[in-house]
Amino acid sequence: LQFVMINDSLQTSWMEMIKDDNEKFANMKRLLQEVSFTKNYDKETYDELMTRIDQMSVIRYNMETMANSNKIDEYDAVSNALSNDVTQFVVNHPDYGSYPLMDELIEDIHQADYRILLHRIKYDQNAKQYNHFIHEHKDAEIANERLNASWKERPLFELSD
16 A cells, blocks of 8 residues: 555655646647737747647656656756746747747746646655655565556655765
8 A cells, every 4th residue: 555655645746746747838829829919920940839839748758768867857958948038039039029828838837847846856856755665675576467566666856975
């Protein structure tokens, strides 16, 4: 039962982080759509930014691939550059000041980035508990199929010393 609770906490923190990440990109799309409503924008840049947003879920790390910290670093760099490019595209629009929703969406994107960082910290706390439990009970006989979890340590976002 303790393992199930620890594993559930780990999975929940992961899902909350991914949900916020997805929401951030949905807000970027919504922000670009606001610009498109003005009928006065660079369509080529708009299309390129929309395509980049769509590609983010393809290049995102998962609970397995994050063991390679370079994958996380690359994703973060691409995500940050995209966020900056979308924001610059929007704030440089001549009618930017006339659309207060644009400001709200930019703030929502920044808030999502902050929450994602908090989710990573929470995930690491849960992964440490998970890894500790696995290490402490590695000789125990537990039906993995019933628990729907594998008995291997989870990588962390934080870098080891």
